[in-house]
Ligand SMILES: O=C(O)C1=C[C@@H](OP(=O)(O)O)[C@@H](O)[C@H](O)C1
């Protein structure tokens with residue numbers, strides 16, 4: 001599905017951010033583990049979440065759609081998740097496969113996990129290592145890749161663990177295994193990562209203690225805990241709102257309101273960067289929804305200047321570097337994004353893919369050992385961008401095209417549906433010149 005974008009007039013209007021991907025995965029997984037019914041509203045109906053939902057059904061949960069973004073999950077509760085009859089295809093979703101493997105390790109079951117080409121190239125030992133330490137048996141392909149077969153007797157040992165990289169997926173996989181493990185599992189996080197697992201496990205009835213030691217967060221879960229079905233109202237995804245916000249900031253004359261954006265500080269690093277760059281990014285009308293603070297963000301096109309992104313901010317904007325690099329392409333001066341080696345193991349090597357996307361479209365960009373340097377200026381455009389099945393590279397390229405002299409084309413926009421299925425409608429509704437070439 002080849003798509004392209006061209007220079008656009010001012011964007012204007014009010015839109016709502018789609019449901020948060022991280023919270024939507026967790027709603028399906030925790031709901032399936034719980035006793036009783038979980039009622040979900042605002043679920044992101046993206047391909048990643050639909051993969052997770054069908055995997056949880058294969059593991060024994062009953063999931064029913066009751067309206068737009070509304071789902072009812074009948075959990076497996078006492079009986080527990082069950083050995084599935086089929087391989088568990090987690091699609092494109094790192095979050096899905098890693099959290100589900102963690103959850104399944106706590107039960108007596110055996111399953112084989114697969115994914116698409118992108119997911120099959122991503123490292124799984126980062127969660128298999130701690131799960132093996134707890135007693136699960138896992139076999140993987142070379143380099144810890146999928147397909148993985150994971151088996152557990154449902155009688156794991158608790159673990160005291162410091163993940164080797166800042167990763168909410170590692171933390172969450174271990175915590176989910178700990179839910180059905182007798183004893184205290186402790187995770188130390190020197191750099192805090194998104195805390196949705198902790199917050200949502202509490203909403204499902206678990207007690208999770210978070211304390212500070214030598215500047216690190218120490219997270220303790222005393223298992224086993226019996227999760228109880230609950231209501232989950234999924235807030236809007238700041239990582240998807242990011243594309244709308246940057247589009248409005250860089251397209252001259254724009255004035256856009258993005259409603260329902262989750263403002264959890266473990267997720268808002270990009271908004272801090274854009275504000276430091278001189279962007280008019282103003283959250284208003286703060287309120288609580290589904291246990292999170294949300295706000296409506298008012299964005300006006302602004303003259304941006306380059307910044308050096310503090311590496312300590314990386315965890316709170318880990319998925320936002322490609323779109324920040326697009327903003328940096330039209331900012332005055334230099335933007336440095338360094339110490340982001342984790343970007344090399346996302347849906348694609350996002351350092352290389354971002355550098356190639358900008359360079360092909362006439363932006364002055366340099367690949368650093370573990371980062372990206374961008375010097376802003378005019379964007380000539382005219383390039384064909386290889387997305388490597390990466391939704392965030394695809395959306396970033398289409399936003400760059402809105403300020404380019406010649407159209408920016410992407411090889412395939414289909415993956416955008418993994419995290420932001422309404423992207424094309426939302427952006428064209430605001431006035432962006434983005435089109436899908438259904439014949440290519
Ligand atoms: O826990 C989550 O929901 C996620 C954690 C992040 O991954 P890492 O934990 O690997 O950094 C992020 O990139 C991903 O989109 C969602």
Ligand SMILES: C=C(OP(=O)(O)O)C(=O)O
Nearest residue numbers: 092093094095096319346
């Ligand atoms: C990295 C991402 O997701 P995941 O790890 O779940 O594939 C993302 O959405 O940018």
